[in-house]
Amino acid sequence: xxxxxxxxxxxxxxxxxxxxxxxxxxxxxxxxxxxxxxxxxxxxxxxxxxxxxxxxxxxxxxxxxxxxxxx
Amino acid sequence: xxxxxxxxxxxxxxxxxxxxxxxxxxxxxxxxxxxxxxxxxxxxxxxxxxxxxxxxxxxxxxxxxxxxxxxxxxxxxxxxxxxxxxxxxxxxxxxxxxxxxxxxxxxxxxxxxxxxxxxxxxxxxxxxxxxxxxxxxxxxxxxxxxxxxxxxxxxxxxxxxxxxxxxxxxxxxxxxxxxxxxxxxxxxxxxxxxxxxxxxxxxxxxxxxxxxxxxxxxxxxxxxxxxxxxxxxxxxxxxxxxxxxxxxxxxxxxxxxxxxxxxxxxxxxxxxxxxxxxxxxxxxxxxxxxxxxxxxxxxxxxxxxxxxxxxxxxxxxxxxxxxxxxxxxxxxxxxxxxxxxxxxxxxxxxxxxxxxxxxxxxxxxxxxxxxxxxxxxxxxxxxxxxxxxxxxxxxxxxxxxxxxxxxxxxxxxxxxxxxxxxxxxxxxxxxxxxxxxxxxxxxxxxxxxxxxxxxxxxxxxxxxxxxxxxxxxxxxxxxxxxxxxxxxxxxxxxxxxxxxxxxxxxxxxxxxxxxxxxxxxxxxx
Numbered sequence: 001x002x003x004x005x006x007x008x009x010x011x012x013x014x015x016x017x018x019x020x021x022x023x024x025x026x027x028x029x030x031x032x033x034x035x036x037x038x039x040x041x042x043x044x045x046x047x048x049x050x051x052x053x054x055x056x057x058x059x060x061x062x063x064x065x066x067x068x069x070x071x
Numbered sequence: 072x073x074x075x076x077x078x079x080x081x082x083x084x085x086x087x088x089x090x091x092x093x094x095x096x097x098x099x100x101x102x103x104x105x106x107x108x109x110x111x112x113x114x115x116x117x118x119x120x121x122x123x124x125x126x127x128x129x130x131x132x133x134x135x136x137x138x139x140x141x142x143x144x145x146x147x148x149x150x151x152x153x154x155x156x157x158x159x160x161x162x163x164x165x166x167x168x169x170x171x172x173x174x175x176x177x178x179x180x181x182x183x184x185x186x187x188x189x190x191x192x193x194x195x196x197x198x199x200x201x202x203x204x205x206x207x208x209x210x211x212x213x214x215x216x217x218x219x220x221x222x223x224x225x226x227x228x229x230x231x232x233x234x235x236x237x238x239x240x241x242x243x244x245x246x247x248x249x250x251x252x253x254x255x256x257x258x259x260x261x262x263x264x265x266x267x268x269x270x271x272x273x274x275x276x277x278x279x280x281x282x283x284x285x286x287x288x289x290x291x292x293x294x295x296x297x298x299x300x301x302x303x304x305x306x307x308x309x310x311x312x313x314x315x316x317x318x319x320x321x322x323x324x325x326x327x328x329x330x331x332x333x334x335x336x337x338x339x340x341x342x343x344x345x346x347x348x349x350x351x352x353x354x355x356x357x358x359x360x361x362x363x364x365x366x367x368x369x370x371x372x373x374x375x376x377x378x379x380x381x382x383x384x385x386x387x388x389x390x391x392x393x394x395x396x397x398x399x400x401x402x403x404x405x406x407x408x409x410x411x412x413x414x415x416x417x418x419x420x421x422x423x424x425x426x427x428x429x430x431x432x433x434x435x436x437x438x439x440x441x442x443x444x445x446x447x448x449x450x451x452x453x454x455x456x457x458x459x460x461x462x463x464x465x466x467x468x469x470x471x472x473x474x475x476x477x478x479x480x481x482x483x484x485x486x487x488x489x490x491x492x493x494x495x496x497x498x499x500x501x502x503x504x505x506x507x508x509x510x511x512x513x514x515x516x517x518x519x520x521x522x523x524x525x526x527x528x529x530x531x532x533x534x535x536x537x538x539x540x541x542x543x544x545x546x547x548x549x550x551x552x553x554x555x556x557x558x559x560x561x562x563x564x565x566x567x568x569x570x571x572x573x574x575x576x577x578x579x580x581x582x583x584x585x586x587x588x589x590x591x592x593x594x595x596x
Contacts, residue, residue: 003482003483006482007475007478007479007482010478010481010482011474011475011478014301014305014474014478017305018305018308018309018312021305021309022309022312022313022371028313029254030254030255030257030258030310030313031249031254031257031258033258034257034258034261034262037258037262037302037306038104038211038261038265040302041104041265041299041302041303041306042104042107042108042111042299043108043111044298044299044302045105045108045295045296045298045299046108046109046111046112046115046295047298048294048295048297048298048484048485049108049109049112049121049291049294049295050112050115050116051294052290052291052294052484052487053116053118053291055487056487059487
């Protein structure tokens with residue numbers, strides 16, 4: 001249920017963002033938008049990969065701490 | 072006079088070759104930037120898993136790239152062989168971006184692909200990353216130029232017809248390049264490629280996660296694909312709207328077909344969610360409408376009206392009548408280029424020259440065109456509504472499904488538990504064909520919606536084709552279908568084999584530049 005609510009929330013946010021872009025866009029400077037947008041998409045995807053490594057490291061540290069506390 | 076069957080077969084042949092080619096192109100456009108993102112993480116973190124990812128997905132990229140080039144080569148020649156009058160009529164404008172596209176594809180893109188594939192042991196990590204970015208840039212810039220050429224066919228800006236040479240000539244290169252349709256279509260198409268690649272990477276990664284194979288590579292690939300995809304899908308939807316907004320002004324007949332709009336109504340106009348358009352009766356059967364939405368979508372206001380087929384046909388008939396003197400003047404100028412009276416007549420009616428050509432299909436001597444023939448030509452100015460209407464809805468529905476998929480994918484992957492959601496991973500695998508279908512549907516909307524024109528409002532399709540024999544067309548279509556189907560079978564076989572094989576140990580060999588950190592690589596393992 002919690003996941004479904006998150007899904008609804010993020011879908012709502014996506015629709016709001018798209019609607020804002022639509023209102024502002026019309027005949028926008030799309031070549032420029034492509035340059036900025038592509039850079040952003042590539043960097044956010046790259047950051048997502050790095051964040052996964054950080055999450056894994058954090059989980060491993062927590063597991064080690066729990067193990068140390070238990071022993 | 073062209074044989075209508077030859078024109079139809081020429082259209083069919085171009086549609087088939089373009090649709091086959093377009094199965095490969097979007098994955099190349101998107102995968103190249105996904106590779107760049109993966110390699111960027113490798114260069115920043117020096118973790119060998121990211122190099123392994125870049126090499127593994129690079130192998131799949133290469134299979135797709137090779138077949139994309141093979142299917143694209145023939146299309147450049149097809150303009151000359153099957154559309155010779157079109158090539159002669161607009162060659163001055165269409166030829167330049169097409170040539171630049173060829174240069175981009177064969178020099179920048181192909182050279183850099185070679186360096187990317189064979190350069191892992193020759194280049195330092197930073198140098199190789201620069202090469203990967205150049206591959207991505209080359210692929211997408213190549214698409215830019217072909218879409219600039221295509222945008223000229225949709226909205227002929229930056230050119231004029233010269234009665235002295237009897238062909239169109241380029242008047243403004245900036246107008247051609249910065250055509251609104253070109254800008255929106257390039258970004259829409261390029262980002263649709265990003266979505267295609269993101270779904271492909273997520274789907275294949277999900278396949279590995281379901282089978283508990285290459286999980287480290289698959290988790291990271293899935294995470295990056297989910298973020299890449301959710302942003303790209305939002306961009307595609309935004310640009311799709313922009314393209315519709317621009318199209319409403321430049322190609323109102325295409326928009327009427329997309330929306331199944333037969334009658335012009337008062338604002339705010341309803342949106343046909345579902346309908347079964349009948350071209351014969353010029354009405355929709357079994358339609359389900361959503362009030363207000365069409366005006367909002369197309370004009371971005373509640374009081375904007377969108378012209379329906381009824382108004383557009385009347386406008387076309389008026390423009391045909393105005394275009395007939397332009398065609399007559401052109402025939403006189405063809406016989407006597409110095410005829411100043413004919414030139415004055417042409418100048419007075421040149422805006423509707425293309426509409427004059429429309430009626431020439433039924434009345435070779437346009438001065439003898441009857442009102443019935445003019446009405447018939449006006450009816451021709453409306454594209455086939457049903458296929459455009461449904462292709463548009465399929466594209467939009469699949470786009471929204473992909474947005475929902477990526478939002479869910481981001482939620483699960485950011486919680487770092489996507490590997491435990493087997494039901495969702497199975498959906499991810501089944502999502503792989505979805506963007507390909509959406510891309511094909513988008514092509515149908517854009518190109519079938521442009522009919523009956525090759526160059527909108529200027530050159531009718533019936534005039535544009537070459538005068539081949541029926542036998543030649545049938546023979547070449549069968550040849551193309553057989554060859555391209557073989558290409559697709561080869562692609563599927565190689566892709567499935569490479570995916571089943573997974574990343575091989577050879578892929579993770581260090582570079583001669585010594586940029587791998589063995590300690591980190593060991594820690595990763």
